[in-house]
Amino acid sequence: MNVLGIDIGYSNLKLAFGKRGTEPKVLLKPAGAAPVDRLGEKIADKGKDDFLRVVVNGTPFAAGLSPDRAELWSRELHEDYPSTESYRALFHAGLLLAELEQVDLLVTGLPVNQYLNQELRTRLQTQMTGEHQVTPRRKITVQAVKVVPQPVGGFVDHVWNLKDASEFEESRVLVVDPGFFSVDWVLISNGELRRQSCGTSLEASSVILDEAAKQLANDFGGNVGRERLENAIRLNQTEVRLFGEKIDIAPYLNAASTKVGPIVATRLRESLRKENAGADIVLLVGGGAGFFEESVKEAFPHLKVTTPESPVFANARGFWRMGS
Structure with a gap:
């Protein structure tokens, strides 16, 4: 098959x-x-x-x-x-x-x-x-x-690779999937999808890249553009060239993540208010997981936040x- x-x-x-x-x-x-x-x-x-x-x-x-x-x-x-x-x-x-x-x-x-x-x-x-x-x-x-x-794909992939999946199977798992267009999340409890605590935010990776490009333009006077930053990340490059100068993009991506990430974290907390009990574990999957990791950890300081290996492939x- x-x-x-x-x-x-x-x-x-x-x-x-x-x-x-x-x-x-x-x-x-x-x-x-x-x-x-x-x-x-x-x-x-x-x-x-x-x-x-x-x-x-x-x-x-x-x-x-x-x-x-x-x-x-x-x-x-x-x-x-x-x-x-x-x-x-x-x-x-x-x-x-x-x-x-x-x-x-x-x-x-x-x-x-x-x-x-x-x-x-x-x-x-x-x-x-x-x-x-x-x-x-x-x-x-x-x-x-x-x-x-x-996000369910990322959950299944992560549980499949665990030697002992009982922790995830018996817990209420908030799966957060930051993509380019949207950040999606689902709450899975006892293997069931809790529809009332699912949601989507458009404050996604594209917004972070736009913010980083804006900050770069303010500092260096030229527009790097969202796509050049996107390509650099895809190719694991740490610099882009602007007016002949190589610029380290990490500080700008971090600053943009710090600005945008808390907006999504607030939406996540609000979505769980409909539940009688909160989440036990947060699972971060998707290509934009790194942009939102710190904000999610700050939003849920008492929860274990896990990211699988190669999160960009987790859903597929x-x-x-x-x-x-």
Whole structure:
């Protein structure tokens, strides 16, 4: 049985795939996608493309590239992202990267506020099921699709890797998933989702990057831009160049996190007020976990705050494990 866990984010495309009974392979690509004719022409290096070529409704798309590569094409940063051509291009890219002729079960997630909308859930499930023309000469079939709240994938992945999972299985676990567009959280108690304590905040990683870019502009007089900071983080680079000078970005990211993080932490505390009992453990997953770790620890000083290894892959790995 071929299983694909796919997390199509606003910043990164994350995949976990393979046959049931094995350990999944994981892949990460930037979540940029645009028609091929919107890309700038390379001056040199006419060799291999650093993106995937797919088709969406007959239109050639480039997918898996940095979002700032496209000209006259807007990046999708809104709640209706799954219905866009860019999202479909990334979905097709994910099917190609998994190297499977047929996917027996695909598991993916939606931000919590979107997942709670039955119509959106059903639409995405229908959209991903069936035969897909991913390139002019290649079709890939997806037999079945399961859609879950995004942070649940990170919870399943973390518990799966524990030698003794009893602490998490018997506790009330607040799972916080900071992404590029939104920060999502769910409360899981005795293996059940507590819907009244789930939530979403738009004060996410993109807001932190915008704030850091603003502070850099105030100090150095030039606009680094959100995408350059995003690319630097993705490539594990600690500096960006502005007016010929290399600038250490860590202090600016830390300052921006300190400003934005407490806003999300306040929302988290408010969401738990509806419960008769608070959380026992906080699990931080997702690519933006590092931005919010200190604020979450300050908001819940008496709770254990845990982050899994490679948190950027946590949801995709968890989706795969749920499917397998």
